Amino acid sequence: MTVYWYSQTGQLLESVAAVTVPLERAGWDVRMVEIRPWEAFPFPWPVRRFFGVFPASVDPDAALPITVRPPVPEDDDTDLVVFAYPVWYLAPALPMRALICAEPKAFDGRAVIGLIACRNMWYSAVIEVQRLLQGAGARYVGTIASVDTASAAVTFVTTLRWLLAGKRDASWGFPRAGVGKDELDRLAVLGERIAELAPAQSEPALEQDTTGSVSEDALADRIREVLAAHDAAPVNFPLAAADLLAGKVFRIWGRVIRAAGRRGEVQRTALSGMFVLWLTGAILAGLPTVVVTRILFKAGFDAAVARRLAPVVARLAEVRR
Secondary structure (H helix, E strand, O other): OEEEEOOOOOHHHHHHHHHHHHHHHOOOOOEEEEEEEOOOOOOOOOHHHHHHOHHHHOOOOOOOOEEEEOOOOOOOOOOEEEEEEOEEOOEEOHHHHHHHHHOHHHOOOOEEEEEEEEOOOOHHHHHHHHHHHHHOOOEEEEEEEEEOOOOHHHHHHHHHHHHHHOOOOOEOOEOOOOOOHHHHHHHHHHHHHHHOOOHHHOOOOOOEOOOOOEOHHHHHHHHHHHHHHOOOOOOOHHHHHHHHHHHHHHHHHHHHHHHOOOOOOHHHHHHHHHHHHHHHHHHHHHHHHHHHHHHHOHHHHHHHHHHHHOOOOHHHOOOOO
């Protein structure tokens, strides 16, 4: 197994370790590959830089130079890949999007699991990642999502405090920001269940090739079953709907801001300020509206969200109409 990862804050590595440590204990060969942008993104974010990265984050064609450490070998024989990434503005972080464009051979013909660590809205990002990976020739097996389980109102405060001021610990009545121990414990159990599928320890029922090893497709299918059985990516339906709607609007805002000129120009700065105001209003009014809509039309609401997410969330795979 090869794990490609990028983490600006270090949070993602905690989630990766929760899943991979049980695999390594069970004898899996886990290869960690770090993705680094040539120009590192600062942490904590300066406010202007934080909002300034928005237009590129939501641009599907945006790319930036990266370093892959260690490099992808020409004779890479990895069967299973974990694509681990944070979410920026409802999209995969720029360095990880750039990886797929720069090194498609790392994914071509391979089974890929997406692993996310973020505040709580990962739905648009995972759909984009699946599209990009399939374009590179990969088979998308499913998603593992770890989130901050505090309420949306609380995480709005704690996440901004962490990203802009570097203060993650609990203070002033607010909890510690980011993915917590409860989520890491859940991921560890998931890792233990996947570890039981190690080729050397697999059940006879698993399909084997002529050498007696478990076939790649059979292993990927069993992993998908584990992801579904253990709800590896729990879906919050109101948040998912808000995310999927906002993701489309974000892309429109991104195009408008990019068309206004280079970063720092007056018109672009003014439009960025307008976006921040719109975003604040959307958070304060939009999410409550979505929640009320779900209360009124729950069955149809949940079914529509489930159909949209079925290709990327193993537990919802049966919802296809």
